[in-house]
Amino acid sequence: MFTGLIEHTAPVLEINRQSELTSLKIQNTHFKNLIQGESIAVNGVCLTVTNFTNDTFEVDIVNETMNVTNFNQLQPNQSVNLERALRLDQRLGGHLVGGHVEGTGQIITSSIDGDALVLEITVPDMLMKYMVHKGSVTIDGISLTIFEVDYERCRITLNIIPETQRQTNLSNRIVDDNVNIESDMIVRHVAHLMSFKQAGGTHV
Template structure:
């Protein structure tokens, strides 16, 4: 699990068919082979480390379903180490399993913040609520508005300086992870219609 608080921006320095090598600094501290890191919000496993970079495995399905498939050498990415039990939860619980990609359809300045609007299928916006949380390229953000096929977030200067979104323009596709709590609530509500049983709870992963 992650918090959606980006620790640093890394740089893609090597790309192979099923792996990415990322130049980084802060997230290398305490990281070991086998650990999980979030790259643009995608949970990946570290398979190699040296003093200034890490290598993470990426399966073809992940490359297809997320924006990692479009990364090139020199591109910047958001990085976060996995949450430990002693960490403070500054954002919200982020699993690192991307639900879909949202395209920037509007970007404008509001005071000292930037407002971004993203298009997203209704099958995902149903889990997004105003003033709720959503992860955009791994960044925990508060929703300012939600429509049938879009949602908006306002990003403060500090968050912009620590992440890659400020440099992105209309048309960019970001990785979106909706709040997992909404999915659990939907499953539990559905259980009322078919009857809550130990078998149902087992099927849905609650037992």
């Protein structure tokens, strides 16, 4: 479980693509006392640390994850957002994030409004019912508030404050880039329970 508050960004040093598995080696100058097997969200995807040194760590990605995320477009030296798993004794500053990306969206427009970076992003049709005005969404692992929702065109608009621009890789994103999307798990689970009830289900 994560909060969507990015702790830092780091470049991908190596990408080893094989038929069944892709391995990433990522620079690490921030996380101390890493443990093999712990979870780290990389661009919002919950991955397991398989190996580490004093200044790097490695993760493996299965093909299913490659297919539903933007990792298939990842290049060496590209910066990724990183967050270690949530501890039960820390504040939940963002919202509950599972690290299970449901699909990708494309940046349609990028503009500046005062100090804010304004992004318009497409959302897969199957996820639009979970997009709520002033609700939460996770983009590349970042907990963000939805500023506008366009249900007809399957798009959302996000206003990115300067602090988020500094702490994440969103300031490096350009039009046509694909981003990972995870809907708000609470909205998603409530919608699932409601649809189950409407279908006549009795066991939850």
